[in-house]
Amino acid sequence: MLRIDGLCAGYDASDVLHNISLTVAAGQIVAVLGANGAGKTTLMHAASGLLRPRAGAVLLDGAPITDLPAERIVARGLSHVPQGRRIFPGLTVQENLMVARTAATYRAPGGFAAALAEVRDLFPRLAERRDQLGWSLSGGEQQMLAVARALVARPKLILLDEPSLGLAPLVFEAMFTAIASIRARSGIGFLIVEQNAEQALRIADYVYVMELGRIVAAGLPADLAQDKAIERAYLGA
Numbered sequence: 001m002l003r004i005d006g007l008c009a010g011y012d013a014s015d016v017l018h019n020i021s022l023t024v025a026a027g028q029i030v031a032v033l034g035a036n037g038a039g040k041t042t043l044m045h046a047a048s049g050l051l052r053p054r055a056g057a058v059l060l061d062g063a064p065i066t067d068l069p070a071e072r073i074v075a076r077g078l079s080h081v082p083q084g085r086r087i088f089p090g091l092t093v094q095e096n097l098m099v100a101r102t103a104a105t106y107r108a109p110g111g112f113a114a115a116l117a118e119v120r121d122l123f124p125r126l127a128e129r130r131d132q133l134g135w136s137l138s139g140g141e142q143q144m145l146a147v148a149r150a151l152v153a154r155p156k157l158i159l160l161d162e163p164s165l166g167l168a169p170l171v172f173e174a175m176f177t178a179i180a181s182i183r184a185r186s187g188i189g190f191l192i193v194e195q196n197a198e199q200a201l202r203i204a205d206y207v208y209v210m211e212l213g214r215i216v217a218a219g220l221p222a223d224l225a226q227d228k229a230i231e232r233a234y235l236g237a
Helices: 040-048 070-076 093-098 103-107 111-122 124-128 139-152 169-186 197-203 228-235
Strands: 002-011 014-024 029-033 055-060 078-081 157-161 189-194 206-211 214-219
Touching (some): 002 040, 014 040, 014 055, 014 214, 029 169, 029 197, 040 189, 070 078, 078 139, 093 111, 093 139, 111 124, 111 139, 139 157, 139 169, 169 197, 189 197, 206 228, 214 228
Parallel strands (some): 029 189, 078 157, 157 189
Antiparallel strands (some): 002 055, 206 214
8 A cells, every 4th residue: 555665855955764664554554653853743744745855766556646745645545644633723523524525535435424433433522622722632532533633535555653642541542442443444454653652563463673774674563572672773772
């Protein structure tokens, strides 16, 4: 579903990502682990069109999207839930969902109404807060809204950047349960960037470990749970 080959990207004259390659199969949950400054968010920005790579390629469903603007990448079926949620200020919960509509939303059976019903079933709190300003929600509710907004676009794949950031343990447990439920219901794949290694290893089908802009380890969660590469990436060695 998603293939990244030899990606190099950065800001101004400095490269942050160095020859990054990874894949996410259809319906797969893939986690990217690493400490602050490893380049995880830069990877998400480069994959979703918010940052133009200096080299390498990004392919979605076999088609290159490297040089497409972000809005055309969304139309191709890739949604990005950014770090910090980025809820639109001044818009209600309902309006935040409305602005996420795409042609794919209306091609799916039931259109926007069906998409709304699905996200409200998944996150009942959003139905209760329908007319409340999105920025006034709690952190956990804002994360629900950010994921729901991505789902309204009817994506094939979702990039999810630090979903547990700033959330209480019970809330991010519920968020990861929702991610597993979304995959089971719809077959949507996920590329998840996460600092909480333990939680990510529990939910992922495959894991990559980043350190200073490079992939330093990759494998099945059960194998990497015992790998010293994770300890080195987070604590240094």
